[in-house]
Amino acid sequence: MWGKKAPASPPPRHAGLDPASTRVRLVEKTVANEANAHGPRNKSGVTVGGLKVSPTLLAGATLLGAAALAILVAERRRPLRDRTLPDRGRLPTNVALGAMSMAAMSAVEAPASRALARWCERNGVGVAQALPGPAWARDAVGFLLMDYTTYVWHVLTHEVPALWRLHLVHHVDLDLDASTALRFHAVDMLVSAPFRCAQVLVSGASPRALEVWRGWFFLAVLFHHSNLRLPERWDRLLALAVTTPRMHGIHHMAEPDRTGSNWSSGLSFWDRLHGTFRLDVPQRGQPIGVKAYREHLDVRPSLALPFSRQRDAWEPPPARNVGLGEEDHHARTAPAVPTQP
Numbered sequence: 345m346w347g348k349k350a351p352a353s354p355p356p357r358h359a360g361l362d363p364a365s366t367r368v369r370l371v372e373k374t375v376a377n378e379a380n381a382h383g384p385r386n387k388s389g390v391t392v393g394g395l396k397v398s399p400t401l402l403a404g405a406t407l408l409g410a411a412a413l414a415i416l417v418a419e420r421r422r423p424l425r426d427r428t429l430p431d432r433g434r435l436p437t438n439v440a441l442g443a444m445s446m447a448a449m450s451a452v453e454a455p456a457s458r459a460l461a462r463w464c465e466r467n468g469v470g471v472a473q474a475l476p477g478p479a480w481a482r483d484a485v486g487f488l489l490m491d492y493t494t495y496v497w498h499v500l501t502h503e504v505p506a507l508w509r510l511h512l513v514h515h516v517d518l519d520l521d522a523s524t525a526l527r528f529h530a531v532d533m534l535v536s537a538p539f540r541c542a543q544v545l546v547s548g549a550s551p552r553a554l555e556v557w558r559g560w561f562f563l564a565v566l567f568h569h570s571n572l573r574l575p576e577r578w579d580r581l582l583a584l585a586v587t588t589p590r591m592h593g594i595h596h597m598a599e600p601d602r603t604g605s606n607w608s609s610g611l612s613f614w615d616r617l618h619g620t621f622r623l624d625v626p627q628r629g630q631p632i633g634v635k636a637y638r639e640h641l642d643v644r645p646s647l648a649l650p651f652s653r654q655r656d657a658w659e660p661p662p663a664r665n666v667g668l669g670e671e672d673h674h675a676r677t678a679p680a681v682p683t684q685p
Protein backbone atom coordinates (compact mmCIF):
# COMPACT_ATOMS: atom_id res chain seq x y z
CA MET A 345 0.00 0.00 0.00
CA TRP A 346 2.48 2.53 1.32
CA GLY A 347 4.97 3.29 -1.32
CA LYS A 348 2.80 1.66 -3.91
CA LYS A 349 2.41 4.04 -6.70
CA ALA A 350 -1.22 4.80 -7.04
CA PRO A 351 -2.20 5.91 -10.48
CA ALA A 352 -2.80 9.61 -10.49
CA SER A 353 -5.61 9.21 -12.90
CA PRO A 354 -7.04 6.32 -14.87
CA PRO A 355 -4.84 5.54 -17.85
CA PRO A 356 -6.06 7.17 -21.00
CA ARG A 357 -8.26 4.75 -22.86
CA HIS A 358 -6.57 4.51 -26.20
CA ALA A 359 -9.33 3.37 -28.47
CA GLY A 360 -6.92 1.61 -30.80
CA LEU A 361 -5.49 -0.55 -28.01
CA ASP A 362 -8.71 -1.44 -26.26
CA PRO A 363 -9.91 -4.80 -27.61
CA ALA A 364 -13.57 -4.09 -26.83
CA SER A 365 -13.38 -0.74 -28.51
CA THR A 366 -11.55 -2.25 -31.48
CA ARG A 367 -14.35 -4.77 -31.85
CA VAL A 368 -16.92 -1.97 -31.86
CA ARG A 369 -14.96 -0.09 -34.50
CA LEU A 370 -14.64 -3.21 -36.63
CA VAL A 371 -18.35 -3.86 -36.39
CA GLU A 372 -19.07 -0.25 -37.32
CA LYS A 373 -16.70 -0.50 -40.27
CA THR A 374 -18.24 -3.77 -41.46
CA VAL A 375 -21.75 -2.32 -41.24
CA ALA A 376 -20.60 0.73 -43.19
CA ASN A 377 -18.99 -1.48 -45.86
CA GLU A 378 -22.09 -3.61 -46.13
CA ALA A 379 -24.20 -0.48 -46.53
CA ASN A 380 -21.89 0.76 -49.28
CA ALA A 381 -21.93 -2.63 -50.99
CA HIS A 382 -25.71 -2.49 -51.16
CA GLY A 383 -25.80 0.97 -52.62
CA PRO A 384 -28.03 3.78 -51.43
CA ARG A 385 -30.73 1.49 -50.03
CA ASN A 386 -30.38 2.74 -46.49
CA LYS A 387 -30.16 6.37 -47.52
CA SER A 388 -33.12 6.79 -49.86
CA GLY A 389 -35.28 3.73 -49.68
CA VAL A 390 -38.94 3.24 -50.44
CA THR A 391 -40.91 1.24 -47.90
CA VAL A 392 -42.83 -1.66 -49.38
CA GLY A 393 -44.76 -3.87 -46.95
CA GLY A 394 -42.56 -2.71 -44.08
CA LEU A 395 -39.32 -3.36 -46.00
CA LYS A 396 -37.01 -0.61 -47.22
CA VAL A 397 -36.25 -1.16 -50.91
CA SER A 398 -33.92 0.86 -53.14
CA PRO A 399 -35.75 2.89 -55.81
CA THR A 400 -33.55 1.29 -58.52
CA LEU A 401 -34.53 -2.19 -57.39
CA LEU A 402 -38.19 -1.19 -57.23
CA ALA A 403 -38.05 0.35 -60.72
CA GLY A 404 -36.35 -2.77 -62.09
CA ALA A 405 -38.88 -5.08 -60.45
CA THR A 406 -41.80 -2.95 -61.74
CA LEU A 407 -40.36 -3.00 -65.26
CA LEU A 408 -39.88 -6.76 -65.13
CA GLY A 409 -43.41 -7.24 -63.80
CA ALA A 410 -44.89 -5.06 -66.55
CA ALA A 411 -42.90 -6.89 -69.25
CA ALA A 412 -43.99 -10.28 -67.85
CA LEU A 413 -47.63 -9.15 -67.87
CA ALA A 414 -47.30 -7.91 -71.46
CA ILE A 415 -45.92 -11.33 -72.53
CA LEU A 416 -48.77 -13.16 -70.76
CA VAL A 417 -51.41 -11.02 -72.46
CA ALA A 418 -49.73 -11.05 -75.88
CA GLU A 419 -49.34 -14.85 -76.05
CA ARG A 420 -53.10 -15.25 -75.54
CA ARG A 421 -53.89 -12.78 -78.28
CA ARG A 422 -51.40 -14.03 -80.85
CA PRO A 423 -50.76 -17.75 -80.24
CA LEU A 424 -47.92 -19.41 -82.11
CA ARG A 425 -49.00 -23.05 -81.54
CA ASP A 426 -52.36 -24.72 -80.98
CA ARG A 427 -52.85 -25.79 -77.40
CA THR A 428 -53.41 -29.46 -76.56
CA LEU A 429 -54.83 -29.10 -73.06
CA PRO A 430 -57.22 -26.67 -71.44
CA ASP A 431 -55.72 -24.38 -68.77
CA ARG A 432 -57.84 -26.03 -66.07
CA GLY A 433 -55.33 -28.67 -64.94
CA ARG A 434 -52.15 -27.46 -66.52
CA LEU A 435 -51.94 -23.86 -65.35
CA PRO A 436 -52.40 -24.55 -61.61
CA THR A 437 -49.83 -27.38 -61.88
CA ASN A 438 -47.22 -25.12 -63.46
CA VAL A 439 -47.89 -22.29 -61.01
CA ALA A 440 -47.66 -24.65 -58.00
CA LEU A 441 -44.39 -26.20 -59.24
CA GLY A 442 -43.09 -22.69 -59.98
CA ALA A 443 -43.91 -21.49 -56.45
CA MET A 444 -41.96 -24.38 -54.94
CA SER A 445 -39.01 -23.84 -57.29
CA MET A 446 -38.89 -20.13 -56.54
CA ALA A 447 -38.98 -20.81 -52.80
CA ALA A 448 -36.05 -23.23 -53.16
CA MET A 449 -34.15 -20.76 -55.33
CA SER A 450 -34.73 -17.82 -53.00
CA ALA A 451 -33.67 -19.86 -49.97
CA VAL A 452 -30.47 -21.34 -51.38
CA GLU A 453 -29.22 -20.34 -54.80
CA ALA A 454 -29.92 -16.59 -54.78
CA PRO A 455 -28.31 -15.74 -51.40
CA ALA A 456 -25.35 -18.08 -51.98
CA SER A 457 -24.54 -16.73 -55.45
CA ARG A 458 -25.01 -13.13 -54.30
CA ALA A 459 -22.63 -13.58 -51.37
CA LEU A 460 -20.13 -15.25 -53.68
CA ALA A 461 -20.34 -12.40 -56.20
CA ARG A 462 -19.54 -9.92 -53.40
CA TRP A 463 -16.58 -12.06 -52.36
CA CYS A 464 -15.31 -12.34 -55.96
CA GLU A 465 -15.43 -8.58 -56.40
CA ARG A 466 -13.71 -7.92 -53.08
CA ASN A 467 -10.95 -10.43 -53.76
CA GLY A 468 -10.56 -10.03 -57.52
CA VAL A 469 -11.58 -13.62 -58.26
CA GLY A 470 -12.87 -14.81 -61.66
CA VAL A 471 -12.27 -13.92 -65.31
CA ALA A 472 -14.07 -10.56 -65.27
CA GLN A 473 -12.32 -9.43 -62.10
CA ALA A 474 -8.91 -10.30 -63.54
CA LEU A 475 -9.40 -8.05 -66.57
CA PRO A 476 -8.17 -4.48 -66.77
CA GLY A 477 -10.54 -1.68 -67.70
CA PRO A 478 -13.54 0.09 -66.23
CA ALA A 479 -16.07 -1.63 -63.98
CA TRP A 480 -18.83 -1.54 -66.64
CA ALA A 481 -16.63 -3.49 -69.08
CA ARG A 482 -15.84 -6.11 -66.43
CA ASP A 483 -19.56 -6.31 -65.62
CA ALA A 484 -20.33 -6.88 -69.31
CA VAL A 485 -17.83 -9.76 -69.40
CA GLY A 486 -19.31 -11.20 -66.19
CA PHE A 487 -22.80 -11.00 -67.71
CA LEU A 488 -21.74 -12.70 -70.96
CA LEU A 489 -19.99 -15.51 -69.11
CA MET A 490 -23.02 -16.08 -66.86
CA ASP A 491 -25.16 -16.35 -69.99
CA TYR A 492 -22.74 -18.72 -71.74
CA THR A 493 -22.28 -21.02 -68.76
CA THR A 494 -26.08 -21.27 -68.49
CA TYR A 495 -26.01 -22.73 -72.03
CA VAL A 496 -23.51 -25.31 -70.73
CA TRP A 497 -25.74 -26.11 -67.76
CA HIS A 498 -28.74 -26.65 -70.05
CA VAL A 499 -26.76 -29.14 -72.16
CA LEU A 500 -25.70 -30.95 -68.97
CA THR A 501 -29.31 -31.22 -67.78
CA HIS A 502 -30.07 -33.19 -70.94
CA GLU A 503 -26.87 -35.22 -71.13
CA VAL A 504 -26.32 -36.29 -67.50
CA PRO A 505 -28.98 -38.91 -66.65
CA ALA A 506 -29.44 -37.79 -63.02
CA LEU A 507 -29.94 -34.19 -64.12
CA TRP A 508 -32.25 -35.21 -66.99
CA ARG A 509 -34.59 -36.90 -64.47
CA LEU A 510 -35.11 -33.47 -62.92
CA HIS A 511 -35.17 -31.45 -66.14
CA LEU A 512 -37.69 -33.93 -67.59
CA VAL A 513 -40.33 -32.42 -65.28
CA HIS A 514 -39.98 -29.25 -67.35
CA HIS A 515 -40.04 -31.08 -70.69
CA VAL A 516 -43.12 -33.25 -70.09
CA ASP A 517 -45.39 -30.23 -70.41
CA LEU A 518 -47.64 -31.02 -73.37
CA ASP A 519 -48.02 -27.36 -74.28
CA LEU A 520 -45.48 -24.59 -74.29
CA ASP A 521 -46.27 -21.12 -72.99
CA ALA A 522 -45.04 -18.66 -70.37
CA SER A 523 -46.35 -20.92 -67.58
CA THR A 524 -43.90 -23.65 -68.74
CA ALA A 525 -41.14 -21.24 -67.66
CA LEU A 526 -42.32 -21.91 -64.08
CA ARG A 527 -42.54 -25.67 -64.42
CA PHE A 528 -39.31 -26.79 -62.75
CA HIS A 529 -38.77 -29.30 -59.97
CA ALA A 530 -37.70 -27.65 -56.70
CA VAL A 531 -34.87 -30.20 -56.35
CA ASP A 532 -33.67 -29.08 -59.80
CA MET A 533 -33.23 -25.60 -58.33
CA LEU A 534 -31.34 -26.98 -55.32
CA VAL A 535 -29.08 -29.16 -57.49
CA SER A 536 -28.33 -26.25 -59.81
CA ALA A 537 -27.21 -24.01 -56.91
CA PRO A 538 -23.60 -25.32 -56.74
CA PHE A 539 -23.30 -24.93 -60.52
CA ARG A 540 -24.64 -21.37 -60.31
CA CYS A 541 -22.03 -20.64 -57.63
CA ALA A 542 -19.34 -22.14 -59.89
CA GLN A 543 -20.60 -19.88 -62.71
CA VAL A 544 -20.09 -16.84 -60.47
CA LEU A 545 -16.65 -18.02 -59.37
CA VAL A 546 -15.43 -18.63 -62.93
CA SER A 547 -17.06 -15.59 -64.53
CA GLY A 548 -16.15 -13.21 -61.70
CA ALA A 549 -19.56 -11.56 -62.07
CA SER A 550 -19.91 -8.67 -59.62
CA PRO A 551 -23.12 -8.33 -57.57
CA ARG A 552 -24.33 -5.72 -60.13
CA ALA A 553 -23.59 -7.96 -63.12
CA LEU A 554 -25.27 -10.90 -61.36
CA GLU A 555 -28.46 -8.94 -60.57
CA VAL A 556 -28.70 -7.53 -64.11
CA TRP A 557 -28.15 -11.00 -65.54
CA ARG A 558 -30.77 -12.47 -63.18
CA GLY A 559 -33.39 -9.91 -64.26
CA TRP A 560 -32.51 -10.47 -67.91
CA PHE A 561 -32.62 -14.26 -67.49
CA PHE A 562 -36.07 -14.14 -65.86
CA LEU A 563 -37.47 -12.07 -68.71
CA ALA A 564 -35.69 -14.09 -71.41
CA VAL A 565 -36.99 -17.41 -70.02
CA LEU A 566 -40.54 -16.07 -69.85
CA PHE A 567 -40.27 -14.71 -73.41
CA HIS A 568 -38.81 -17.74 -75.17
CA HIS A 569 -41.19 -20.19 -73.47
CA SER A 570 -44.15 -18.03 -74.43
CA ASN A 571 -46.62 -19.00 -77.13
CA LEU A 572 -46.26 -15.58 -78.70
CA ARG A 573 -46.49 -15.44 -82.47
CA LEU A 574 -44.25 -12.64 -83.62
CA PRO A 575 -44.17 -11.85 -87.33
CA GLU A 576 -41.75 -14.46 -88.70
CA ARG A 577 -39.38 -11.80 -90.01
CA TRP A 578 -39.14 -10.22 -86.53
CA ASP A 579 -38.59 -13.60 -84.92
CA ARG A 580 -35.74 -14.38 -87.32
CA LEU A 581 -34.23 -10.96 -86.79
CA LEU A 582 -34.45 -11.25 -83.00
CA ALA A 583 -33.00 -14.77 -83.16
CA LEU A 584 -29.75 -13.24 -84.39
CA ALA A 585 -29.23 -12.04 -80.83
CA VAL A 586 -31.69 -13.64 -78.39
CA THR A 587 -33.58 -16.92 -77.93
CA THR A 588 -37.06 -16.54 -79.44
CA PRO A 589 -40.33 -18.46 -78.96
CA ARG A 590 -39.83 -20.19 -82.34
CA MET A 591 -36.29 -21.25 -81.40
CA HIS A 592 -37.27 -22.63 -78.02
CA GLY A 593 -40.44 -24.18 -79.45
CA ILE A 594 -38.18 -26.46 -81.52
CA HIS A 595 -36.22 -27.42 -78.39
CA HIS A 596 -39.49 -28.55 -76.73
CA MET A 597 -40.69 -30.68 -79.66
CA ALA A 598 -41.10 -34.41 -78.99
CA GLU A 599 -38.28 -35.48 -81.33
CA PRO A 600 -34.76 -35.99 -79.96
CA ASP A 601 -33.02 -34.34 -82.93
CA ARG A 602 -35.08 -31.19 -82.29
CA THR A 603 -34.70 -31.24 -78.52
CA GLY A 604 -30.95 -31.54 -79.10
CA SER A 605 -30.85 -28.02 -80.50
CA ASN A 606 -31.39 -24.43 -79.35
CA TRP A 607 -29.97 -24.80 -75.85
CA SER A 608 -29.44 -21.08 -75.33
CA SER A 609 -31.53 -19.49 -72.60
CA GLY A 610 -30.67 -15.84 -73.10
CA LEU A 611 -28.44 -14.73 -75.93
CA SER A 612 -28.62 -16.99 -78.98
CA PHE A 613 -24.95 -16.62 -80.00
CA TRP A 614 -24.00 -19.73 -78.07
CA ASP A 615 -26.09 -22.00 -80.31
CA ARG A 616 -24.55 -20.46 -83.40
CA LEU A 617 -21.11 -20.86 -81.86
CA HIS A 618 -21.68 -24.57 -81.19
CA GLY A 619 -23.64 -25.32 -84.38
CA THR A 620 -26.80 -26.20 -82.42
CA PHE A 621 -28.95 -23.37 -83.78
CA ARG A 622 -31.96 -24.24 -85.92
CA LEU A 623 -35.05 -22.45 -87.05
CA ASP A 624 -36.18 -24.74 -89.86
CA VAL A 625 -39.18 -26.48 -88.27
CA PRO A 626 -42.71 -25.08 -88.50
CA GLN A 627 -44.43 -24.67 -85.14
CA ARG A 628 -47.98 -25.79 -85.87
CA GLY A 629 -48.95 -29.46 -85.78
CA GLN A 630 -45.76 -30.54 -83.96
CA PRO A 631 -46.22 -32.45 -80.68
CA ILE A 632 -44.64 -30.73 -77.69
CA GLY A 633 -43.09 -32.66 -74.79
CA VAL A 634 -41.39 -36.07 -74.90
CA LYS A 635 -42.66 -39.23 -76.59
CA ALA A 636 -42.85 -41.37 -73.46
CA TYR A 637 -45.16 -39.08 -71.50
CA ARG A 638 -48.21 -38.13 -73.49
CA GLU A 639 -50.41 -37.74 -70.42
CA HIS A 640 -50.69 -34.62 -68.32
CA LEU A 641 -48.73 -34.94 -65.07
CA ASP A 642 -50.11 -32.76 -62.33
CA VAL A 643 -48.24 -31.66 -59.20
CA ARG A 644 -47.83 -34.94 -57.33
CA PRO A 645 -46.71 -37.16 -60.25
CA SER A 646 -44.45 -34.34 -61.46
CA LEU A 647 -42.73 -34.15 -58.07
CA ALA A 648 -42.38 -37.95 -58.00
CA LEU A 649 -41.18 -38.23 -61.61
CA PRO A 650 -37.41 -37.88 -61.01
CA PHE A 651 -37.51 -40.50 -58.27
CA SER A 652 -39.66 -43.07 -60.03
CA ARG A 653 -38.81 -45.69 -62.66
CA GLN A 654 -37.94 -43.87 -65.86
CA ARG A 655 -39.38 -44.52 -69.27
CA ASP A 656 -37.19 -44.02 -72.30
CA ALA A 657 -38.17 -40.44 -73.06
CA TRP A 658 -37.96 -40.92 -76.82
CA GLU A 659 -39.91 -44.18 -77.10
CA PRO A 660 -43.70 -44.12 -77.07
CA PRO A 661 -44.77 -46.34 -74.17
CA PRO A 662 -46.70 -49.52 -74.95
CA ALA A 663 -50.39 -48.70 -74.46
CA ARG A 664 -50.75 -51.18 -71.59
CA ASN A 665 -48.02 -49.39 -69.60
CA VAL A 666 -49.69 -46.05 -69.73
CA GLY A 667 -52.08 -45.17 -66.95
CA LEU A 668 -55.53 -44.80 -68.43
CA GLY A 669 -57.11 -42.74 -65.70
CA GLU A 670 -59.82 -40.40 -66.83
CA GLU A 671 -57.40 -37.49 -66.94
CA ASP A 672 -54.76 -39.45 -68.88
CA HIS A 673 -57.34 -40.67 -71.33
CA HIS A 674 -58.58 -37.12 -71.80
CA ALA A 675 -55.05 -35.81 -72.36
CA ARG A 676 -54.26 -38.48 -74.92
CA THR A 677 -57.45 -38.13 -76.84
CA ALA A 678 -58.32 -34.47 -76.40
CA PRO A 679 -58.43 -32.52 -79.64
CA ALA A 680 -56.31 -29.43 -79.90
CA VAL A 681 -57.89 -26.47 -78.17
CA PRO A 682 -58.82 -24.08 -80.95
CA THR A 683 -56.94 -20.81 -80.80
CA GLN A 684 -57.41 -17.52 -82.52
CA PRO A 685 -55.82 -17.36 -85.94
Ligand SMILES: [Zn+2]
Nearest residue numbers: 498502511595
Ligand atom coordinates in the same frame (compact mmCIF):
# COMPACT_ATOMS: atom_id res chain seq x y z
ZN1 LIG B 1 -34.24 -28.39 -72.11
